[in-house]
Amino acid sequence: MVVLDPVTLTAIALVLALGYYYVRRKHAYFDDKPYPHLKPTFLLGSSGPMIFRTADMMQQIQTMYNCFPGSKVVGSFDLLTPNITVRDPECLKQMLVKDFDHFSDHTPFLKDDKDYTNSENLFLNSLFMLRGQKWRDMRATLSPAFTGSKMRQMFELVSECGQGMVEHFLRETRVEGAKGEYEMKDVFSRFANDVIATVAFGIRVNSLTDRENPFYVSGKKLLDFGSLAGSLKFLFFMIAPKLATKLGVEMLDVKLSRYFHEMILDNMRTRTEKGIVRNDMINILMQVKKGSLKHQTGEEEDTVQTKDAGFATVQESSVGKSVITREWSDRELVAQCFLFFLAGFDTVSTALGFMMYELTVNPEVQERLYQEVVEVDEQLAGKPLTYDAVQGMRYMDMVVSESLRKWPPAPIVERYCTRDYAFDDGKGLRFTVEQGRTVFVPVAGLHHDPQYYPNPGTFDPERFSEENKDKINPTTYLPFGIGPRNCIGSRFALMEVKSIIYYMLKSFTFERCERTQVPLKLKSNPAAIITEKGVWIRFNPRVK
Numbered sequence: 001m002v003v004l005d006p007v008t009l010t011a012i013a014l015v016l017a018l019g020y021y022y023v024r025r026k027h028a029y030f031d032d033k034p035y036p037h038l039k040p041t042f043l044l045g046s047s048g049p050m051i052f053r054t055a056d057m058m059q060q061i062q063t064m065y066n067c068f069p070g071s072k073v074v075g076s077f078d079l080l081t082p083n084i085t086v087r088d089p090e091c092l093k094q095m096l097v098k099d100f101d102h103f104s105d106h107t108p109f110l111k112d113d114k115d116y117t118n119s120e121n122l123f124l125n126s127l128f129m130l131r132g133q134k135w136r137d138m139r140a141t142l143s144p145a146f147t148g149s150k151m152r153q154m155f156e157l158v159s160e161c162g163q164g165m166v167e168h169f170l171r172e173t174r175v176e177g178a179k180g181e182y183e184m185k186d187v188f189s190r191f192a193n194d195v196i197a198t199v200a201f202g203i204r205v206n207s208l209t210d211r212e213n214p215f216y217v218s219g220k221k222l223l224d225f226g227s228l229a230g231s232l233k234f235l236f237f238m239i240a241p242k243l244a245t246k247l248g249v250e251m252l253d254v255k256l257s258r259y260f261h262e263m264i265l266d267n268m269r270t271r272t273e274k275g276i277v278r279n280d281m282i283n284i285l286m287q288v289k290k291g292s293l294k295h296q297t298g299e300e301e302d303t304v305q306t307k308d309a310g311f312a313t314v315q316e317s318s319v320g321k322s323v324i325t326r327e328w329s330d331r332e333l334v335a336q337c338f339l340f341f342l343a344g345f346d347t348v349s350t351a352l353g354f355m356m357y358e359l360t361v362n363p364e365v366q367e368r369l370y371q372e373v374v375e376v377d378e379q380l381a382g383k384p385l386t387y388d389a390v391q392g393m394r395y396m397d398m399v400v401s402e403s404l405r406k407w408p409p410a411p412i413v414e415r416y417c418t419r420d421y422a423f424d425d426g427k428g429l430r431f432t433v434e435q436g437r438t439v440f441v442p443v444a445g446l447h448h449d450p451q452y453y454p455n456p457g458t459f460d461p462e463r464f465s466e467e468n469k470d471k472i473n474p475t476t477y478l479p480f481g482i483g484p485r486n487c488i489g490s491r492f493a494l495m496e497v498k499s500i501i502y503y504m505l506k507s508f509t510f511e512r513c514e515r516t517q518v519p520l521k522l523k524s525n526p527a528a529i530i531t532e533k534g535v536w537i538r539f540n541p542r543v544k
Contacts (some may be wrong), residue, residue, distance in 0.1 A: 009385055019184045030075035031084040036068045037075030037082075046078025052078040056522035057529055061412050065445025072429060076440075084433060085440040089452075089475035091425060092441060095433075096415055096483040100317075103415035104485060107298035107438045112285040122257045125332055126339035127488065132418070135485075136319050141328070142336060142488060143320030146291050148309060148387075151491050153279040154199055158496055161194045162503040167539045169207045170507060173541050181513045184535035188500075192348045193219055195496055197390045202282040210461045216266040217356075219345055249422065272357050281340055285333045291325070308392055310494045311401040311464050312477070317484035340489065346528065347409040348493055352500065353535045354407035354520075356401065358459045359501075360510040360537050361518055365461060369399055369416075373505050390498045398461035400497055402481035406459055411444035412527065413481050443478045452476040508539040 023043060036044045046064070049055035055063070065087055068074050072088035086092050096103050097516035104127060123129060127138050142461050144150070158527040165187075190207035193216045197205045207216040268289075277283060287293035361368040372395045380389060390396070421433040433439065448456040451472060454465065462468060480487035487493070504510075512518070515536035523530045 008428055010252070023080065026080040026082075027077060029077075034429060035073040035075065035076060036071050037174055038064065038067060038077070040077045043079065045079045045081070047078055050526035053524035053526070056524050057526065058411055058522060061442050062443040062448055065442040065449070069385065074432070079385040081438075083440055084375045085265070085442055087442055087445060089446070089473050091423070091429075092482060093423070093475045095421070095423065095439065096441070097420065100483050100485075102417060102419060102421040102433075103483075105416040105418055105441060106485070107416040122261060122331075122335040122338040122531060123342065125284065125335035126342070127336055128339055128343075136322070136325045137324050137335070137482075138323040138328075138332070139320050139488065140324045141288055141293070141326070142284075142315055145281070146316075146488050146491055148491065150284075151309075152387045154492070155390075155495060155499070156384075157198045157280060158195055158499055159385055159503075160196060162500045164194070164206060165208060165500065166176065166503045166507050168206075169504075169539050170541060171500050173186075173539055177232050179513070180541075181515065181536055182538060182539060184356045185349060186532070188349035188352040188356075188533075189217065189220070189345065191352075191500060192345050192496070195348075196341050196344045198280065199492075200281040200337050200344070201263060202271075202278060202280050203263075218256050219341065220260055249472070257338070260338055261331070261334050265330060266335050268285050269421065277539045281337050285337060288328060288333060291331055293328075301334060309491050310498075311469055312404050312490065313494060314480045314486040314490045316488075319484045320488070343446045343487070343489060343494070344493070348496055350409045350529055351404060352497055353531070355403040355497070355501065356510060356537055357520060358403055358406070359399070359505075359534045360516065362459055364480040365399060365459070366510060369395055369501075370505050370509075372396060376502070376508060385499065385502065387495065390495065390502060392475070393498065393502070394466070395461065396498050396501065400494065400501075401464040401477075402459060405447045405453065405463070406456070408443045408447055409529065410441075410477045410479070410481070413441040413443055415439045415441070415483075415485070441482060445474045446478065449476070504539075506542075508541055511540050513538040513539040 006102055015457045027040040027042075029044065040046060041048050042049060042224070047062050049063075050057075064074060064076055064385055072086070072091050074085045074087060076083055076085060086095060092105070098226075105184045108131060109124070109129070111188060127135065127142065130138050169182075172178055187208075190211075193207050197203050197215050201215070203215065205215050207213055264282065264285075270276065271278075271282065271286065284293060317320070335478075346421055359369065372393055374391055376385075380386075414440070417433045417435055417437045417439065418433050423433060446452065450456055453476075475482065480490040480493075513536055517531070517533045517536070520535065521532040524534050
């Protein structure tokens, strides 16, 4: 038995006392603020449920949102780091729209811009992670790629993937003895993968028939946040990015990033050499490289009248309509194509999985949507489905909008304060957000607040009918974020979701099976919205 001398014991006690004092001092940050905060757990702050996986992401966000229902702002801690959650729509509008210049960035993983420039990780060079003027320039550069006219050009590629998927399941479900039972996250991850492959990378794959194709396998591995190891790595990188970087921990695998990087550059070289033109993201990047990608006549108005593309579609701000002459490196351009992959692979498949669940457990909604599909099909009179036909489906938009309300793929959004900001709501609430502080937008909390959405747990597309949608405060509905830094790809995502639902509903009814979990339960995962037992649904071919 080791006996410590009094000096050593005193030193240990002093270190422990200083450590305790340091933590308590950190956790006293909100004590003099004019708004309440969640009582922190020693060392863990407010992060305990996420770290120990005792609550899923939606529960954690709604708990934070509901703790102080009368407060416009709530404080919390990521371990020792204080963060601010703004839960009042008017405050959100004032801070993140009107005073956007103070909150124009996402929270940086690395503080030094050189770390981003020198990194091989494409994610760190993507539009999502760019900051300041560089982000503004890239947003303006890419904005013309996501107008309605560009969506019309890309629609054929998306449509081909949808039709191929239907044909695959028709073959499988018509085999004698086939159950026709499928897990939706797997199904739509493969569909989203094929769409991204053809639209963003210029290659054709069929991940339903060739289930282990390199493109799908690499993408799945790259975005493995659902496993314990993947989620812990994600948490580590989010909480201590400097330490993670020093230890060589990467949030996204560098080798796989390099794989996609080379794939895109090879495709660009081949097209340049052979004069190939294709309506996809590769072609858009080549136009950017030449400086020829600009808003066409009328497209500036097109980016403003976004609601014609669906209630959830976000509006492009003046940032996206600036004229940019900046030259971009190959790495910077490829990173944007890579971001398209990251955003589309998981969020679209997540949104589709939950929407399919709601259509299955609400057969009356499914039947009404099917009738609209039949009407559109009759109007087309044998002609191919078009982008405008899909956009004209009003009930489809209602169903998609309600699904994104109840199950937002991004249940929380954050913004980084770039310089000290003095907030004053004009009603007595005044406080300062210091430079370097992160502000959270509790999307899931707003979407499930009965003050804005009565009976929020009920799936009710009528909330978004022509008679009711004008009653919705736009700042309480944020499936694609808020302010000028909202999701640039909302048009594309909605086009993708609506088109595949059209094709699938035209050929199948969606039915419960033994493995359908009702109600759905989510895994306690800090990095993603993942269902506990998957979303299992039976595809029953329609008799024609």
